[in-house]
Amino acid sequence: MHQLRAARIDELAKLTELCLQSKAFWGYDEAFIHDCRNKLTFQPEDMERSQICVAEHNHTLLGVAQLLFTDEIAFLERLFVAPANLKTGIGKALFGWSINTAHRAGAKRLLIECDRHSAGFYQRMGAREEGSVESGAFPGQRVPRFNITLTPCRRAEGQ
Ligand SMILES: CC(C)(COP(=O)(O)OP(=O)(O)OC[C@H]1O[C@@H](n2cnc3c(N)ncnc32)[C@H](O)[C@@H]1OP(=O)(O)O)[C@@H](O)C(=O)NCCC(=O)NCCS
Secondary structure (H helix, E strand, C coil), rough: CCCECCCCCCHHHHHHHHHHHHHCCCCCCCCHHHHHHHHHHCCCHHHHHHHEEEECCCCCCCCCEEEEECCCCEHHHEEEHHHHHHHCHHHHHHHHHHHHHHCCCCCCEEEEEECHHHHHHHHHHHCEEEEEEEEECCCCCEEEEEEEEECCCCCCCCC
């Protein structure tokens, strides 16, 4: 069983590798994953400018979520689960953390711009698809955008 906790600055390099391995799970070629490295590299400033939650078990990192805030909008900057631990409920747990953290911070909406392969996951989590937007990381590519309205009674199960 995994636990959720705040990320520590000394594990940002490991979390970057987790994100890259997770992204590669969808079958992208090495050149694409290489191009993703800049975008997916955690920086020390991320500790101040965002909230980062990790899932771990026996001191092994299994997944990570990162939230950014702008006015009343929370943005799910990352949600990645280690390839060996996919489909074991970790994504759902980190998504629940994201909703509850955004809610507690006073956000009215949670926005997600995601890899098209993960769109089914966000649909399953109850997010509403709102078309697509140009990828921040890869100009010229479009990615699906999802929205969750955070009403006062909207809380993730079991949180
Ligand atoms: C998307 C991702 C975070 C989902 O995490 P996960 O831990 O595998 O998901 P969970 O096990 O918590 O799944 C929760 C539910 O969503 C479903 N689900 C998971 N991934 C899915 C997908 N890609 N499409 C459709 N449904 C999916 C599960 O079957 C499960 O359904 P259930 O409640 O009926 O049992 C994970 O696949 C991942 O890290 N992918 C690679 C990186 C990535 O693309 N991240 C998103 C960047 S925007």
